[in-house]
Amino acid sequence: MVIATTETRLSKPEFGTIRVKRGFAKMQKGGVIMDVTNVEQAQIAEESGAIAVMVLDKLPADVRAVGGVARMCDPTRIQEVMDHVTIPVMAKCRIGHYMEAKILEALRIDMIDESEVLTPADDVHHIDKWEFTVPFINGCRDLGEALRRIAEGASMLRTKGEAGTGNVAEAVKHMKLIMGKIGELKGLGGEQIIDIAKEYRVPVKLIKETAKLGRLPVVNFAAGGIATPADAALMMHLGADGVFVGSGIFKSKDPLTRAESIVIATTYWDDPRMVLEASKMISEEKSMMGIDIKTLKPEQMMQVRGV
Amino acid sequence: MAPLRIGVLALQGDVSEHTDMVNLALKRMGLEGEAIKIKKKEQIDEIHGLIIPGGESTTMGRVSELYGLIKSIKDAALAGMPMLGTCAGLILMAKKVQDAKMGETKQPTLGLLEVEVVRNAFGRQRESFETNVKIPKIGKKPFPGVFIRAPIIGSILSNDVEVLAHHDDKIVTVQQDGLIGIAFHPELADDTRLHELFIELILKSTFKNRFSKEDA
Numbered sequence: 001m002v003i004a005t006t007e008t009r010l011s012k013p014e015f016g017t018i019r020v021k022r023g024f025a026k027m028q029k030g031g032v033i034m035d036v037t038n039v040e041q042a043q044i045a046e047e048s049g050a051i052a053v054m055v056l057d058k059l060p061a062d063v064r065a066v067g068g069v070a071r072m073c074d075p076t077r078i079q080e081v082m083d084h085v086t087i088p089v090m091a092k093c094r095i096g097h098y099m100e101a102k103i104l105e106a107l108r109i110d111m112i113d114e115s116e117v118l119t120p121a122d123d124v125h126h127i128d129k130w131e132f133t134v135p136f137i138n139g140c141r142d143l144g145e146a147l148r149r150i151a152e153g154a155s156m157l158r159t160k161g162e163a164g165t166g167n168v169a170e171a172v173k174h175m176k177l178i179m180g181k182i183g184e185l186k187g188l189g190g191e192q193i194i195d196i197a198k199e200y201r202v203p204v205k206l207i208k209e210t211a212k213l214g215r216l217p218v219v220n221f222a223a224g225g226i227a228t229p230a231d232a233a234l235m236m237h238l239g240a241d242g243v244f245v246g247s248g249i250f251k252s253k254d255p256l257t258r259a260e261s262i263v264i265a266t267t268y269w270d271d272p273r274m275v276l277e278a279s280k281m282i283s284e285e286k287s288m289m290g291i292d293i294k295t296l297k298p299e300q301m302m303q304v305r306g307v
Numbered sequence: 308m309a310p311l312r313i314g315v316l317a318l319q320g321d322v323s324e325h326t327d328m329v330n331l332a333l334k335r336m337g338l339e340g341e342a343i344k345i346k347k348k349e350q351i352d353e354i355h356g357l358i359i360p361g362g363e364s365t366t367m368g369r370v371s372e373l374y375g376l377i378k379s380i381k382d383a384a385l386a387g388m389p390m391l392g393t394c395a396g397l398i399l400m401a402k403k404v405q406d407a408k409m410g411e412t413k414q415p416t417l418g419l420l421e422v423e424v425v426r427n428a429f430g431r432q433r434e435s436f437e438t439n440v441k442i443p444k445i446g447k448k449p450f451p452g453v454f455i456r457a458p459i460i461g462s463i464l465s466n467d468v469e470v471l472a473h474h475d476d477k478i479v480t481v482q483q484d485g486l487i488g489i490a491f492h493p494e495l496a497d498d499t500r501l502h503e504l505f506i507e508l509i510l511k512s513t514f515k516n517r518f519s520k521e522d523a
Contacts (some may be wrong), residue, residue, distance in 0.1 A: 013436035
């Protein structure tokens with residue numbers, strides 16, 4: 001896709017341009033996107049100050065518990081949510097499942113998450129996202145994954161973390177890896193840049209662009225295991241542009257207050273007194289129980305899907 | 308004159324895009340000053356003008372209501388503080404808000420601009436677009452308009468409101484004294500003219516002298 005100068009173009013409106021797709025993601029910055037499974041949860045999310053909702057068939061914690069093949073949510077249920085909230089509505093499709101993505105686009109969803117939380121439909125390829133008018137978000141664990149997804153057309157990224165665990169440790173690891181590697185790009189010579197492009201299997205110009213910006217060229221949220229206001233503020237402190245909360249809200253015993261407290265902590269993450277205020281709103285007894293990542297078997301890890 | 312301090316409401320949204328544009332516009336105009344991110348009500352006392360960025364208007368409205376920020380902004384605006392709102396910012400500044408599909412919204416707004424704004428007027432993200440917008444006030448060259456789940460100004464409620472731009476037959480930019488409301492995102496375009504227009508408004512307003520005692 002070419003970004004032409006404004007002089008020579010746009011006599012007619014253009015849809016789905018890079019600026020329009022990445023721009024949508026920029027509007028999400030500093031906010032909280034909440035996983036929901038029905039209208040009632042979506043309305044609670046909107047009331048609490050969520051910037052968008054992500055509609056799933058099951059919350060990640062339940063996907064983990066139930067097992068089997070996790071697929072895209074029923075379009076009827078997604079439509080119901082779209083009919084009842086004014087904020088953007090996103091939904092997940094399986095990695096590599098072009099047709100689920102096409103269905104979601106036809107449904108006029110605002111953003112598609114090609115997500116490792118669902119069972120991958122293709123072990124080798126992700127979807128070619130350039131041809132879609134609707135923007136995509138993808139998960140990543142390190143800079144190589146992040147840039148490969150951008151090269152495939154992702155307009156927004158998020159850390160994978162380890163979804164449905166209520167354990168923020170993996171999201172922390174992934175965010176630090178990404179930010180650390182971006183820092184290392186600074187001051188590298190042309191040959192080293194080419195070596196990195198080969199290692200990451202991405203175009204040289206994408207590495208150069210990232211090095212020049214000193215950040216990813218698209219918005220990057222934190223996701224996977226965020227369960228408390230402190231978790232959300234921590235991820236913002238580590239450089240996230242915003243946060244996703246999956247099971248952390250609707251698997252807790254205090255969803256509305258918890259959702260509000262996480263919104264406040266995400267906005268005021270740089271003021272510990274405000275994060276304290278937000279933390280006082282909730283009680284640890286009501287947090288989701290959570291899982292120690294070390295107790296998970298390798299085949300139970302979602303983050304290794306689609307790299 | 309003291310350096311200009313232009314606030315950008317930084318609760319959520321494309322804040323850094325606006326601060327970058329403000330700093331670039333100031334430089335191009337040869338003015339001393341800086342953009343400042345605003346999160347707390349006390350900070351409203353430290354600025355000459357305020358920009359409300361794009362983002363989610365319901366989120367910004369709710370968070371700004373929690374700690375009295377919305378009242379401080381409104382008081383300052385009524386005392387003459389110039390303001391620029393883009394997309395969600397326009398919605399927050401409006402007197403009345405409707406959602407294109409769901410009708411009247413109960414979301415908190417500042418109620419400063421005498422207009423009724425229609426949210427999501429073009430549809431969902433798939434219907435978001437870029438197009439050239441004619442804005443005679445800033446010159447002949449069309450402005451690159453980036454419309455993202457954009458609102459429109461559905462109706463004008465006062466003669467004090469001047470229409471600056473249309474897209475097709477829809478109103479997409481208005482001005483009411485020191486207030487400018489834009490349905491699209493000039494901060495996402497490579498054109499600083501609308502930010503320059505806002506800075507000129509600040510220079511013309513008496514509000515720019517609000518710190519003159521301390522500066523003297």
